[in-house]
Amino acid sequence: MNPEKAEPLVAKTTVDGKPALRFELRYDFPASVLWKHLTDPRKLKYWFPCEMDLLPRKGADVTFTFPGERPTKGMVLDAEKPRVLAYTWDREVLRWELEKDGDSGCLLTLTNTLPDLDGAGNSAAGWHFTLIGLDDLLHERPLGQNPADWERYVALYQEKFSD
Numbered sequence: 370m371n372p373e374k375a376e377p378l379v380a381k382t383t384v385d386g387k388p389a390l391r392f393e394l395r396y397d398f399p400a401s402v403l404w405k406h407l408t409d410p411r412k413l414k415y416w417f418p419c420e421m422d423l424l425p426r427k428g429a430d431v432t433f434t435f436p437g438e439r440p441t442k443g444m445v446l447d448a449e450k451p452r453v454l455a456y457t458w459d460r461e462v463l464r465w466e467l468e469k470d471g472d473s474g475c476l477l478t479l480t481n482t483l484p485d486l487d488g489a490g491n492s493a494a495g496w497h498f499t500l501i502g503l504d505d506l507l508h509e510r511p512l513g514q515n516p517a518d519w520e521r522y523v524a525l526y527q528e529k530f531s532d
Contacts, residue, residue: 377500379493381530384462384482390493390530392479394500398507400467400475404451406503407465416503416512418495423456431456460484490527497522 377394396403406412408425423431423445431443446462447455455464462482470476479500481492498519505512 375501375504377497379497379526379529381486381489382480384464384480387482387484388486388489389480389482390489390496392481392496392500393476394504395470395474395476396504396507397474399473400451400469402507403467403475403477403503404454406507407454416499416506418499425450425454431458433458486530489530490523490525493526493530494519494522497526 375394377392380391382389382391406416408423410420410422413421418435420434421431422434423429425445425448427445427448429445429448431445432440433443434440441459443457443459445454445456447453447464451467453464453466455462461484462480464480464482466478466480468476468478477500479496481496483489483492502512
C-alpha cells in the first residue's frame, strides 16, 4: 500500500445474531505499531472519537470520556497482544483484529456489534472517518476530514444498510 489515503471496506454482518458493521483497512505498519495506537491513551487521543483509558487485559475496565460529559465505562472482553482487542462501549462491542499483511504491513479489521441498525449509517460514517484518521496520523498527514463529506457518507451507508 502506498501512503495515499486509503478507504476502508465496510459491510453489514451479524455477530451472535446481532447486527454488526465490519470494517477492513490495510496499513503500511506492523501490528505492533497499530497495537500501541489501539491501547495507549497518549496515542488514542489523536485519532479515537473520545478520550479512552484501558488496560489491555481481559476483564479490565475501559473508560470513555467525551469533552463536557461524564465518563462511561466498558469492559475488555478479549486482549491478545498484538492481534486482538475487544471491549464493550455502552450497548456495543468493538473488536479490533490485526493480521500481518505483506512484509511490514497489516490488515486491521474492526467489527462493531450494534444493538440494532437504527444508527448504522452514522456509526459506519464515524468509523470510516476514524480509521482514515488513524491512517493519516500514522503517515503524518493532516487529520482534518472534510465536514462536508459527513452527510454524504451517512447517506451512503444508510442506503447501503437499509433492509
